Amino acid sequence: MxxxxxxxxxxxxxxxxxxxxxxxxxxxxxTSQTPQQVIDVIVDYYTNYNANIHRGVHSLSQEATDAYEQARVKIQKHFNAKHSHEIIYTSGTTHGINLVANGFSSLLKKGDEIIVSALEHHSNIVPWQMLCERTGASLKVIPMNENGELILSEFDALLNDNTKLVFVNHISNALGTINPIEYIIEKAHQFGAAVLVDGAQSCPHIKPDVQALDVDFYVCSAHKLCGPTGVGTLYGKEAWLNKLPPYQGGGEMIAEVSFEKTTYAALPHKFEAGTPNICGGIAFGAAIDYMNNIGxxxxxxxxxxxxxxxxxxxxxxxxxxxxxxxxxxxxxxxxxxxxxxxxxxxxxxxxxxxxxxxxxxxxxxxxxxxxxxxxxxxxxxxxxxxxxxxxxxxxxxxxxxxxx
Missing domain, CATH: 3.90.1150.10 (Aspartate Aminotransferase, domain 1)
Structure with missing residues (x-):
């Protein structure tokens, strides 16, 4: 109790x-409220070791880098991802969804189909509509009933060999419905389709195990989990993340740059261009610690x-x-x-x-x-x-x- x-x-x-x-x-x-334990971590960062990460040789940079990457490992363990480099820092759930949608622009073609559910937040509808406009793929919708539940027989009927992607929220933000994502993931995989689950509303209430779910992508935001705004994570299976092209170009996501050719960094940095929300990432780890301590x-x-x-x-x-x-x-x-x-x-x-x-x-x-x-x-x-x-x-x- x-x-x-x-x-x-x-x-x-x-x-x-x-x-x-x-x-x-x-x-x-x-958005959830923020406990003092997380607020203290934010204040400590800006008071004692505010510095840019990964490239600095000085002590503050190394301290900030260690704290930021330790938080990534906390997030990895919380979601039971196989590797820490399967955890990509984002600005939130919407960023994670758009990152995946952008990546699939080069993988889809006319005649391909993607499926969303009738229970989705606009953030898990609009990026896929934009993807269809770019690629010529078509968008199908799993209908809902009066109780606010997905009609799974209709989902089964939508699946076919042209289905490439399925997107569904774990929990509806508008109704609170917990969707049967295990069933959806298993059925989609039978047709070779990848599955992205929007976990923005589920992560404050449920502790997802991404390996047990066998989900391909899972996205969430820290501010729903007693953490700060402006930071979240995308979990992606290593094989899928390696297939997708970078979402943004800039510093940190490169291996080598010349005017003739640029090669990209390995995961997770391939998707983390520019200076990240360093304090936000560290505080996200603290928020996960806080909630896990409660259980x-x-x-x-x-x-x-x-x-x-x-x-x-x-x-x-x-x-x-x-x-x-x-x-x-x-x-x-x-x-x-x-x-x-x-x-x-x-x-x-x-x-x-x-x-x-x-x-x-x-x-x-x-x-x-x-x-x-x-x-x-x-x-x-x-x-x-x-x-x-x-x-x-x-x-x-x-x-x-x-x-x-």
Whole structure:
């Protein structure tokens, strides 16, 4: 069991007020909060050994390089990648997806097919549309049902010998649905297709084992995992990363440069042009340490309890409709109340110190499926409490009264 009250002491922001009310932060699917242990690592870097990495012979550069590469190894072990050079630092999930999409521009041709799911964030739709425009490949979509679950029989029917790539999120940011990625990966591989999994929403709640999954690419962002913004990772199988061309040219990603020819560095540096977010990478490693110290099994159980409790309390309110009722789901509740616009509810909740997300959550095709403009989304982390949910329910009732 988690000692939640003790954990909450690690997060300075949870002590602040908003509009004169104690902050209740239920926008964790957008970004998680940062514990003092990670903040201290960021301050320590800029205070004591801020320097550029890899090329310096002086002590600060060597210290920064060691810390940055040690963090890469932490990330490798966390995801159980076979090699540390299969972990590519990125600016976040979107960067990782675009890196892979750009690489496949030279590998696809007209007549090839790629598959995405109806549950995707725009970041896992738009890059593939752009890829199809460049290559002449066609984009197919795995449909969803009313519960917010993928229709796997339709996925099976889409697969054929022309399928080259399959892209799916591990967990839907808009609905909280946990997708059956093991099944999707296995089926796609039967047709020789590569699979990229968007792990932005899953990594705060689940500890993926990329070797056990046999996934080809897995992407995530640090800021969903109690780390800083502006940094993330792409895991790719070594064989695939060696096939893909570099995404950007510049310093660090080269072996030798002349005006006649440039040869590229080995993995992972081939994909890491320019000065990286050094502090961000180091802090990402610290955030992974922090969450592993709490334990992902403990996190999953506690957040499941919050999800069940929040769902039960919400459904007691007349007019509430929850979108996303999959059997396998994480701690995200998307809902509307009658004909009240979600933006109006979110605005009033903010006046009472409660942070939720409103809108289409960068998942407009999902909202189009339900024929709604958007939802109110409450998303919980392991530092939230049932008492906060009670306050949220009370505030929501007040908002409904004011808007009815």
């Amino acid at each position: 988690l000692d939640v009250q003790n954990i909450r002491k690690d997060f300075p922001i949870l002590n602040r007020t908003v509009n004169g009310k104690p902050l209740i932060y239920f926008d964790n699917a957008a 992902f099994d403990n996190i999953a159980q506690y957040e499941h309890d919050l999800l069940e409790y929040g769902t039960e309390q919400l459904l007691k309110i007349e007019g509430v409709k929850i979108y996303g009722t999959a059997k396998e789901k994480t701690s995200v509740i998307s809902f509307n109340v009658g004909n009240i616009h979600p933006y109006d509810i979110g605005t009033i909740l903010d006046k009472m110190g409660i942070a939720v997300r409103t809108g289409h959550h960068c998942a407009q095709p999902i909202m189009d499926f339900y024929n709604i403009p958007g939802t109110v989304r409450a998303s919980f982390m392991f530092y939230n409490t049932k008492a906060e949910i009670d306050s949220f329910i009370s505030a929501l009732k007040k908002a409904i009264m004011m808007l009815s």
